[in-house]
Amino acid sequence: MKTISRTQFDSNYYLDLIEARGDTIRRIVNQLKPALNLSTALDAGCGVGFFGKILQDAGLSVRAFDGRIENVEEARSRFPQISFERGNVENPDIRKLGQFDLVLCFGLLYHLENPFLAIRNLYALTGKCLLLESMCFPDEEPWMLLREEPNREDQSLTDVAFYATEGGLVKMLYRAGFTSVYRMSTLPDHDDLCQSHVKKMILGQNAERTAVRLRIVSANFSLSQQVQNMPPLPAVSAESFREYASLSACLSERGG
Numbered sequence: 001m002k003t004i005s006r007t008q009f010d011s012n013y014y015l016d017l018i019e020a021r022g023d024t025i026r027r028i029v030n031q032l033k034p035a036l037n038l039s040t041a042l043d044a045g046c047g048v049g050f051f052g053k054i055l056q057d058a059g060l061s062v063r064a065f066d067g068r069i070e071n072v073e074e075a076r077s078r079f080p081q082i083s084f085e086r087g088n089v090e091n092p093d094i095r096k097l098g099q100f101d102l103v104l105c106f107g108l109l110y111h112l113e114n115p116f117l118a119i120r121n122l123y124a125l126t127g128k129c130l131l132l133e134s135m136c137f138p139d140e141e142p143w144m145l146l147r148e149e150p151n152r153e154d155q156s157l158t159d160v161a162f163y164a165t166e167g168g169l170v171k172m173l174y175r176a177g178f179t180s181v182y183r184m185s186t187l188p189d190h191d192d193l194c195q196s197h198v199k200k201m202i203l204g205q206n207a208e209r210t211a212v213r214l215r216i217v218s219a220n221f222s223l224s225q226q227v228q229n230m231p232p233l234p235a236v237s238a239e240s241f242r243e244y245a246s247l248s249a250c251l252s253e254r255g256g
């Protein structure tokens with residue numbers, strides 16, 4: 001008989017978040033799958049495996065990895081039909097997993113001390129598209145803040161993480177090689193995500209490799225404007241920094 005341990009991911013707060021984001025993943029994947037002819041998926045930073053199961057139920061052949069062996073073992077016990085392994089998204093060795101039509105990277109990027117290297121690794125793993133969800137600061141200027149994180153099974157492996165701005169995420173995606181980057185206009189139905197200045201979902205497409213019909217994708221998926229040629233923004237003011245500092249403090253309290 002399989003043993004299921006109670007983890008951080010089984011708190012009521014987390015279960016609500018998983019449900020809201022799971023609904024969004026289902027909706028997007030159901031539309032992306034026929035449009036992009038998706039058959040394989042990789043869940044990066046999979047925790048105890050819940051989104052891997054959603055991807056599998058959507059008809060994709062799924063692999064998943066997490067940096068913590070205890071999460072990987074728990075995921076294997078919960079979803080024995082999915083292939084889970086230990087892997088570090090910040091280590092280029094992760095590229096040895098190969099390429100996947102869809103790469104899902106939810107709730108991971110802002111827990112890393114090398115987010116740009118991670119994005120480069122994710123690019124190498126992405127055959128057709130990367131669906132990325134990350135906390136970020138509401139600024140189009142590309143900068144990052146180094147934060148301390150609690151030592152917990154759903155956080156950074158090293159207790160520190162660089163936290164980027166939205167503009168920084170977009171820039172890193174383009175510089176890593178993604179040819180089209182979209183902001184999701186509809187976020188999951190959850191209080192944490194409705195504060196759209198805090199959490200963002202972004203789709204990066206590897207269009208050169210896949211010849212995806214971008215017009216159809218954006219029409220079908222409510223993806224808002226392509227984020228190329230962003231207008232220059234005024235320098236970040238002292239007031240904005242105070243706002244970010246209080247946002248950062250508030251995120252630290254919640255764990256994120």
Ligand SMILES: C[S@@+](CC[C@H](N)C(=O)[O-])C[C@H]1O[C@@H](n2cnc3c(N)ncnc32)[C@H](O)[C@@H]1O
Pocket residue numbers: 044045046047048051065066067068071087088089090105106107108111112153154155156157256
């Ligand atoms: C906040 S949880 C997100 C879990 C799930 N993807 C979600 O969105 O709910 C972050 C997960 O990333 C894992 N993680 C942290 N740093 C990692 C790294 N460098 N490589 C792979 N996984 C990592 C943690 O162990 C944890 O399971």
